[in-house]
Amino acid sequence: MLLEVENLSVGYQTKKGFLKAVEEVSFTLEKGKSLGLVGESGCGKTTIGMALMGLLPPNGAVTGGRVMFEGHDLLKMSERELRGIRWRKIAMIFQAAMNALNPVHRVDDQIAEAILTHNPQISKEEAVKQVEELFELVGIPKTRMRDYPHQYSGGMKQRAIIAMALACRPKLIIADEPTTALDVIVQHQILQETKNLQKEFNISIIFISHDISIVADVCHHIGIMYAGQLVEYGRREEVFNNPMHYYTKALLSSYPTLSREKKQLLPIPGDAPNLVEPPPGCRFCDRCSASGATCKTGPPEWVEITPTHRALCDRCLEDCGERKHKS
Amino acid sequence: MAEGRHNPLLELRDIRKTYRTRRSLFGSGGREVVALNSVSLEIYHGEIFGLxxxxxxxxxxxxRLIVRLEDPEQGSIRLEGVEVTKLRGKALRDFRRKVQMIFQDPYQSLNPQLSVFDTVSEPLTVHRIGNSSQREEQVRKALTAAGLSPPEDYVFRYPHQLSGGxxxxxxxxxxxxxxxxxIVADEPTSMxxxxxxxxxxxxxxxxxxxLDATLLFITHSLAAARYLCDRIAVIYKGNLxxxxSADEIIQNPIHPYTRALLDALPRFGDCGEMKYYGTLLGREREYVEPSACPFFPRCRPADETKCSRDKPLLKEIFPSHFVACFEPxxxxxxxxxGDTCFYGT
Structure with a gap:
């Protein structure tokens, strides 16, 4: 197991009180596999990424849990130790990463610099050669290496950022909304290339996105997040073909299909709960079509549907029982 | 929307619009970029038209041309038979009342200093419609219709107190x-x-x-357009x-570019055997005549001689289904x- 996250809780000190952005989130990630963390804005998905990298803002703090990476707890490491791991073993592609390129330096110099900073022992020529290989990998023509970022299209900038993330051959990449703001065709190409690169280098990836359709194609496992909690976790096929949590079901029905019959989109009514004082029971119950009296009073328990598929909902199996009786 | 076929509510004829890039400090002048190249469209009363x-x-x-935030270089835009590009004075003010736009980014399109009530009532004040109690009533109704109910919970809030939706x-x-x-809705959900x-x-x-309104829905997503629209036009580099019809474009797409867009839509769920057209070239053709079909550099099925020389015009290939391609x-x-195959928007 490359990464084991156990009961991770993260909060932010805000004017209105302590905001519990992430509560008791657990998941594991094997070498060479990818996990998609999906949820609406404010559900805590980006916070998890930042917590794993030790990059929380000053008002944020991990309040509990363990993050085991190759057998060491990242949360117990000093800033110095973390710096040895960041980028070299865990790389991150940030939201709107294409704006992360420095406009006054040539793209290849920027990536060579990243390589040299993390591997001071190699020569400049060696670093430039590596950059060349990286550009070939991510599909930027050699003739464009010496360009400045403003000469690149959005897709090319994103490719350059992926090249930079791959520069030190990390074991894990955390990609936060890697394709937001790209056109459909470019997005498709980049997702396909990411998939190929992942296979080729056996990298593990955590994809963070608000859009299920983006992570669906590239991820082996899917974690659905709602209001700071992981509410469903399983293999991709299990989550999509047999969604168990009512939030997952509701989320899926807000996506269109292209089949001959046009289906009515069913938006989820209401708003997500306030995370400064989260409700004692299930956090989704106010918006849930199947909530009962017990949902509001106590926190829901994890229900194991298969050894690899679980949902944080007390009632999800009741419905499943009914369905079995019917068929 | 067959009843209004003969009289389009909005008609665009041979619209051309170019922008000039900014002159560099020592350069001899800006380059001309063609944003729209002889675009003609008809939108009928009561339809939602997807671009x-x-x-x-x-x-x-x-x-932006339709709401007259900009003027075309050539061509005409007619709303209810009246030429829009020549409107002045009172006629223009009346036009601005009839035509509204919803912008892409709600984080930038709202004035942060105005409360929700001021934001929504401002157009009424500008056009001097009703007295204050009537305006209040109309604001209330509009907010409720837009899904902000009860309106009392929202009228005194400011944009920073609201979520994106x-x-x-x-x-x-x-x-x-x-x-x-x-109403022109320009990618209202992309954020x-x-x-x-x-x-x-x-x-x-x-x-x-x-409102018995007609909508132009501008989007990058064919899946969203299919859900919302009666008819769809696909535009590439300023050319239609x-x-x-929306169903026809999705179920029976003909143009290689439309097919490439459909191939690239992110999808998930039980998708079974998916249609895959593969019309996009892996590597773009580099040297292309300016007169070529705009999609020629990326088109796999293109005819190397014909498509590289001329630009195809829109032709009616099936009833009410127009395609700009020499050899579709x-x-x-x-x-x-599968029936439970979902698409990203």
Missing amino acids: VGESGSGKTTVG QRQRVAIARAMVLKPSF LDASISAQIFNILIEMREK MEIG DLKQAEGSG
């Missing part, structure tokens, strides 16, 4: 409050989460019913490539796609 294209395709320019609903209420007959997008789509559909491949790809 689908990638960034830089000119789709937003079409919207709520802001976009305020923008919709602001567009609705004048009871426009034509929002999927469940919120679905809400906005449904509000736009209701709005058409309630395909126009047809009428054969559809195999595959049905």
Whole structure:
């Protein structure tokens, strides 16, 4: 197991009180596999990424849990130790990463610099050669290496950022909304290339996105997040073909299909709960079509549907029982 | 929308628009960039018309021309038979009342200093409609119709106190409050989460019913356009490539570019055997005549001689289904796609 996250809780000190952005989130990630963390804005998905990298803002703090990476707890490491791991073993592609390129330096110099900073022992020529290989990998023509970022299209900038993330051959990449703001065709190409690169280098990836359709194609496992909690976790096929949590079901029905019959989109009514004082029971119950009296009073328990598929909902199996009786 | 076929509500004829890039400090002058190249469209009363294209395709320019934020270089735009590009004075003010726009980014389109009430009532004040109690009533109605109910909870709030979806609903209420007959919605959901997008789509559909309005929905997503629109036009580099009913464009796409867009839509769920057209070239052709078909550099099935020399015009290939392609491949790809195959918007 490359990464084991156990009961991770993260909060932010805000004017209105302590905001519990992430509560008791657990998941594991094997070498060479990818996990998609999906949820609406404010559900805590980006916070998890930042917590794993030790990059929380000053008002944020991990309040509990363990993050085991190759057998060491990242949360117990000093800033110095973390710096040895960041980028070299865990790389991150940030939201709107294409704006992360420095406009006054040539793209290849920027990536060579990243390589040299993390591997001071190699020569400049060696670093430039590596950059060349990286550009070939991510599909930027050699003739464009010496360009400045403003000469690149959005897709090319994103490719350059992926090249930079791959520069030190990390074991894990955390990609936060890697394709937001790209056109459909470019997005498709980049997702396909990411998939190929992942296979080729056996990298593990955590994809963070608000859009299920983006992570669906590239991820082996899917974690659905709602209001700071992981509410469903399983293999991709299990989550999509047999969604168990009512939030997952509701989320899926807000996506269109292209089949001959046009289906009515069913938006989820209401708003997500306030995370400064989260409700004692299930956090989704106010918006849930199947909530009962017990949902509001106590926190829901994890229900194991298969050894690899679980949902944080007390009632999800009741419905499943009914369905079995019917068929 | 067959009843209004003969009299389009909005008609664009041979619209051309170019922008000049900024002159560099020592350069001899800006380069001319063609944003729209002889675009002709007809939108009928009561329909939701989808304009689908990638960034830089000119789709937003079409919207801006229609609401007269900009003027075309050539061509005419007629709303209810009246030439829009020549309007002045009172006629222009009346036009601005009839035509409204919903912008892409609700984080930038709302004035942060105005409360929700001020934002939504401002158009009424500008056009001197009603007295203050009537205005209040209309604001209330517009907010409720845009899904912000009860309106009392929202009227005194400011944009920073609202979520992205709520802001976009305020923008919709602001567009609705004048009871426009034509609305341009420019990617109103591209900044929002999927469940919120679905809400906005449904509000736009209701709005058409309630106001008897006609909508131009500008989007990058064929899946969203299929859900919302009666007809769809696909635009690429300022040229219309395909126009047809939404179902026809999705189920029976003909232009290689439309097919490439469909191939690239992110999908998930039980998709079974998916249609795959593979019309996009892996590596773009580099040296292309300016007179070539705009999609020629990326088109796999292109004819190397014909498509590299001339630009095809829109032709009616099936009834009411227009395609700009010299040798359209009428054969559809195999595959049905599961019924629970979902698409990203």
